[in-house]
Amino acid sequence: MHGDPNLYDFWPYRDRPKITWPGGKKVAFWVAPNIEFYELDPPGNPSRKPWGRPHPDVVPYSARDWGNRVGHWRIMDVMDECGVRGSVSLSVAMLDHHPEIIRACVDRDWEFFSHGIYNTRYSYGMTEAQERAVIEDSIKSVRDATGQRIRGYLAPALTHTERTLDLLAEYDFWYSCDLFQDDQPQPLKVKGDKRLISMPYSLEVNDVITYGVYHQSPRAYADTLMRHFDQLLEEGAETGTVMCIPLHAYLVSHPHRIGPFRDALRYITGHRDDVWVTTAKDIAEFYLANHYDQTLADIQARGCARAGTGFNPAPAESAEGAR
Numbered sequence: 298m299h300g301d302p303n304l305y306d307f308w309p310y311r312d313r314p315k316i317t318w319p320g321g322k323k324v325a326f327w328v329a330p331n332i333e334f335y336e337l338d339p340p341g342n343p344s345r346k347p348w349g350r351p352h353p354d355v356v357p358y359s360a361r362d363w364g365n366r367v368g369h370w371r372i373m374d375v376m377d378e379c380g381v382r383g384s385v386s387l388s389v390a391m392l393d394h395h396p397e398i399i400r401a402c403v404d405r406d407w408e409f410f411s412h413g414i415y416n417t418r419y420s421y422g423m424t425e426a427q428e429r430a431v432i433e434d435s436i437k438s439v440r441d442a443t444g445q446r447i448r449g450y451l452a453p454a455l456t457h458t459e460r461t462l463d464l465l466a467e468y469d470f471w472y473s474c475d476l477f478q479d480d481q482p483q484p485l486k487v488k489g490d491k492r493l494i495s496m497p498y499s500l501e502v503n504d505v506i507t508y509g510v511y512h513q514s515p516r517a518y519a520d521t522l523m524r525h526f527d528q529l530l531e532e533g534a535e536t537g538t539v540m541c542i543p544l545h546a547y548l549v550s551h552p553h554r555i556g557p558f559r560d561a562l563r564y565i566t567g568h569r570d571d572v573w574v575t576t577a578k579d580i581a582e583f584y585l586a587n588h589y590d591q592t593l594a595d596i597q598a599r600g601c602a603r604a605g606t607g608f609n610p611a612p613a614e615s616a617e618g619a620r
Contacts, residue, residue, distance in 0.1 A: 323533030368546030411435035413453025466491035
């Protein structure tokens with residue numbers, strides 16, 4: 298198909314085989330605090346500028362620094378109150394820059410997955426050796442600091458190469474958050490006999506988009522989260538769905554925003570009879586063990602499967618995506 302990256306099969310949502318989450322839950326719900334470091338004067342990348350104005354620019358740097366100094370502690374308080382363990386989208390350099398935040402996450406038994414080294418250094422133009430080095434550093438650094446073996450990946454600032462997914466599978470990752478094609482997990486096409494799934498993340502209810510692009514009010518954002526959840530809960534009665542809320546402390550944690558977010562999180566976690574409040578790693582592990590093969594069989598039976606793995610763009614088009 299012209300321009301199709303061929304990373305996954307087209308798999309119509311209607312009439313899929315039933316996904317049942319543990320305990321018969323209808324929605325698998327996870328929260329992804331992005332714990333990031335933005336450099337004041339990062340190295341340039343010809344494909345994308347890290348800051349809108351010439352840098353070094355202390356204004357946006359300090360706004361994001363506020364998130365690490367103040368905002369994360371507010372997010373943690375709200376998530377503690379609602380009994381939610383985070384799945385941390387981690388700029389791995391944070392292990393060195395702000396180990397206090399990492400220790401607080403470890404104390405709460407939060408999951409970590411890699412979001413690259415810095416959110417101001419992009420994958421665009423990386424060689425295979427450079428990309429391997431980032432992945433290997435992420436695995437080793439998080440293990441050394443927390444004891445965890447990371448199983449998920451979100452490319453820094455949503456930048457990838459044509460080989461990213463194949464490398465993740467090779468390094469025994471379980472899930473990628475870099476694709477936004479579905480409300481259920483789905484097998485991805487990777488080389489060899491490896492397995493990797495696309496984990497439902499979100500742009501629509503990501504606070505970067507709702508505040509930075511849609512310019513929603515805090516109350517409107519909270520209402521969006523609750524309506525998003527209500528729809529997934531209704532559909533989850535037929536087959537289990539996934540809801541993720543990606544958060545950034547420098548956005549959602551401001552004093553005038555945190556209250557409405559707390560209301561939305563209380564509302565969602567107040568449906569625990571129907572909601573599996575969990576982590577991305579636990580969702581991936583359960584899906585791989587119980588529904589991965591079922592999904593492949595359904596795709597094959599419907600005639601949806603296409604040959605090939607990885608990027609397969611038209612010859613004149615670039616294989617590299619944009620944010």
